[in-house]
Amino acid sequence: MGTEFEPGGAGHSRIAALYARDETCRALGIALDEVSSGRALMRMRVTAGMLNGHGTAHGGYLFLLADAAFSYACNSYGPVTVAQAAQVTFLAPAAVDDDLVAEAVERARSGRHGIYDVTVRQAAGKVVAEFRGQSVMLSGKPFGD
Template sequence: MSVDTAAVADSGESTGATVPQPRMAALYERDRTCQGLGIALDEVSTGHAVMRMTIGPAMVNGHGIAHGGFLFLLADAAFSYACNSYGPVTVAQAAQVTFLAPAAVGDELTAEAVERTRAGRTGVYDVTVRNAAGKAIAEFRGQSVMLAGTPHKG
């Protein structure tokens, strides 16, 4: 699965800053986990990202529903692209997920990450994972920490 490079440009809606399309596409090209699981990067703008994945037969648990680890991974991936949209290397400091409804084999899930706040080297992001009908499957909150570069001012 490859990145939709046309959609990885900034929409200008978050802060008006431009997200360099080649940098985000390169980050995705190095992301073997997302590629291996068929997780597509649909959109990135400053502090925002949308990713998509279809639940396959190997992604369900003994109850026949999507394993929570895969839902967490999808949300975490969207969180990662949203918090790295500014440029400096940023990683998860902490994260939590609340599972709201089951997903089944064949369900296409979309994770939308939205920045809530950034201060110095840290940020807080919320991610909602939804099925194709728009039903919320999981809610994720991640706290990020910048490892390199200059902290965001303002």
């Protein structure tokens, strides 16, 4: 997994367990590289099986990578948190063998809700997609309480 967590972070075992149960990410080779409060970094290599009819990475896989980073960022605090809504803007195509990096960053949290932005880049830094997700906490104490 190659995961890094905040120094002394109590969430290490919880996040590691969440990733261990994440069959989709593991099956697609999506690696969780870093997690800290409200942030996550994930990586994925585009394979031939991920290409659409135009020969570029299918948008569904780009969305999945961004959504996964969003998920780990909003679950970094502990309470079970899920997506309430999300949108993606595709800016450039990704090709087979591209190494993609998705960086999720928290923008705001209030009560049981959060807003997170995720940028998906090629290894050279070119932005492929921008994603915005809204989260909702299902269990635990609301933020700010």
